[in-house]
Amino acid sequence: MRATVAFLFLAVFGCDRRPVFSKEEIDRAQIGKGLPKGFLLGTATSAHQVEGGLDNDWTEWEKGSFPDGRPHIEGGHQSALAADSWNLFPEDLKAMRRLGVNTYRLSVEWSRLEPSPGAWDLAAEARYRSWLIDLRATGIEPMVTLQHVTLPRWVEAEGGWEWGGMEAALGTFAARVAAALGGQADLWCTLNEPNVAAAEAYLTANKPPGVSDAKRMAKVLVKTLHAHAAMAAAVRGADTVDADGDGEATRVGIAHLVQWFEPASYQTVDTTIAGLTDDFFNEAIPRAVKTGRIQFTIPGEVSVDEGVPGLEGTFDYLGLNYYRRDFVRFNPSDPKLATGFVPKGKPTNDLGWEVYPEGLYRMLVRFGRWGWPILITENGVSTRNADLRTSYLRSHLYAVEKAVEAGAPVEGYYHWSLIDNFEWTDGYESKFGLFEIDFDDPSRQRRATPAVATFQDVARNLGLVPIE
Numbered sequence: 001m002r003a004t005v006a007f008l009f010l011a012v013f014g015c016d017r018r019p020v021f022s023k024e025e026i027d028r029a030q031i032g033k034g035l036p037k038g039f040l041l042g043t044a045t046s047a048h049q050v051e052g053g054l055d056n057d058w059t060e061w062e063k064g065s066f067p068d069g070r071p072h073i074e075g076g077h078q079s080a081l082a083a084d085s086w087n088l089f090p091e092d093l094k095a096m097r098r099l100g101v102n103t104y105r106l107s108v109e110w111s112r113l114e115p116s117p118g119a120w121d122l123a124a125e126a127r128y129r130s131w132l133i134d135l136r137a138t139g140i141e142p143m144v145t146l147q148h149v150t151l152p153r154w155v156e157a158e159g160g161w162e163w164g165g166m167e168a169a170l171g172t173f174a175a176r177v178a179a180a181l182g183g184q185a186d187l188w189c190t191l192n193e194p195n196v197a198a199a200e201a202y203l204t205a206n207k208p209p210g211v212s213d214a215k216r217m218a219k220v221l222v223k224t225l226h227a228h229a230a231m232a233a234a235v236r237g238a239d240t241v242d243a244d245g246d247g248e249a250t251r252v253g254i255a256h257l258v259q260w261f262e263p264a265s266y267q268t269v270d271t272t273i274a275g276l277t278d279d280f281f282n283e284a285i286p287r288a289v290k291t292g293r294i295q296f297t298i299p300g301e302v303s304v305d306e307g308v309p310g311l312e313g314t315f316d317y318l319g320l321n322y323y324r325r326d327f328v329r330f331n332p333s334d335p336k337l338a339t340g341f342v343p344k345g346k347p348t349n350d351l352g353w354e355v356y357p358e359g360l361y362r363m364l365v366r367f368g369r370w371g372w373p374i375l376i377t378e379n380g381v382s383t384r385n386a387d388l389r390t391s392y393l394r395s396h397l398y399a400v401e402k403a404v405e406a407g408a409p410v411e412g413y414y415h416w417s418l419i420d421n422f423e424w425t426d427g428y429e430s431k432f433g434l435f436e437i438d439f440d441d442p443s444r445q446r447r448a449t450p451a452v453a454t455f456q457d458v459a460r461n462l463g464l465v466p467i468e
């Protein structure tokens with residue numbers, strides 16, 4: 001046992017270099033100059049968080065509260081009009097042109113396109129298509145995410161992710177979207193963060209349906225992989241148009257959230273739980289796509305080892321969402337068997353997440369060895385502090401450059417987020433936008449934060465042209 005633990009610890013924490021980036025070296029760097037030719041530089045959003053006017057499982061959840069009386073959403077906020085991107089997309093496009101991006105990750109909303117089973121909203125489809133046409137006409141390559149957190153109410157009524165028909169329904173949805181939008185899109189992201197979808201909805205119970213049951217969580221995680229396999233096959237079958245003329249009609253992946261887990265101490269219990277958490281959260285999904293088998297263990301609760309037909313080979317790229325590092329301490333009374341925390345004195349964002357750019361570097365170097373090209377599908381900071389937003393952006397892009405220098409095949413970076421938006425359980429208090437929005441102002445005007453100039457510098461260093 002000790003040998004296994006020592007091996008696990010070394011495998012996860014011991015072999016990677018532990019770089020420390022100094023403020024001086026980051027300040028000196030001409031970030032962007034070291035990124036490869038053709039690098040995709042952009043921003044990301046998701047439908048529920050920006051569009052407004054939706055009716056799905058989340059709009060229902062937003063009205064409720066936890067058994068202890070706390071509202072599901074901080075401050076009792078509801079997404080409602082959100083950033084009104086459904087009507088203000090031209091403003092978003094203007095913001096993107098000002099940044100100088102050459103790509104944009106957005107999601108399409110299932111509940112909008114298919115409001116009831118089999119019914120299809122052609123007007124909504126046409127609006128999404130027009131956005132993609134406008135993006136492409138401006139030299140911005142779209143990445144379309146097919147499912148980002150929310151589910152239609154009718155899917156929720158069937159049992160949501162536990163519904164037996166879920167994989168097939170998502171496959172059908174993916175085929176229809178790919179056929180409708182494939183003429184404008186080559187880059188596809190089937191699912192956003194299946195690990196979080198399973199863990200937060202079925203283990204930590206802070207997202208709908210608010211369940212805490214490791215066995216149900218494990219089943220849902222496996223189902224997300226079946227769904228991804230069905231969606232990847234559907235997209236590849238239905239989108240045969242090479243929109244950007246690079247010889248490939250589709251590039252398919254998921255956006256996989258990775259987090260650096262640091263053991264709270266060198267005691268065996270902490271190193272073991274940190275290793276298991278890392279294995280479950282960071283490695284299990286990419287490993288499943290490599291091998292075609294999903295394998296993970298939650299000690300004392302559940303152990304999964306099963307084949308997923310059609311899963312192997314479904315990544316054309318590995319999409320990584322990275323925000324933070326967490327220190328991990330063994331805690332037998334937590335459903336995750338671990339408590340995550342940030343030691344006093346570490347720099348944090350407004351949500352208490354550690355600002356740790358070296359973690360992005362370490363993840364990129366580590367997953368860079370797995371053989372897929374990497375797209376950083378999300379990275380950003382929730383803050384009201386302009387200096388922190390700017391330094392976070394620079395330090396994390398610096399980490400990307402350093403990882404590229406170390407040989408990691410990173411081909412793109414999407415900053416989360418273009419504009420302030422509805423941040424799930426944290427509602428509108430959380431500010432991730434490069435452009436800020438006052439959610440009390442019905443105009444939803446987008447105002448540039450000082451980090452826009454920082455982003456423009458990077459874009460220019462990359463040879464892109466921000467348009468003021």
Ligand code: BGC
Pocket residue numbers: 046049192193196257321378416423424
């Ligand atoms: C999600 C986004 C979210 C962001 C910041 C990611 O996990 O994909 O929807 O807003 O993190 O929390």
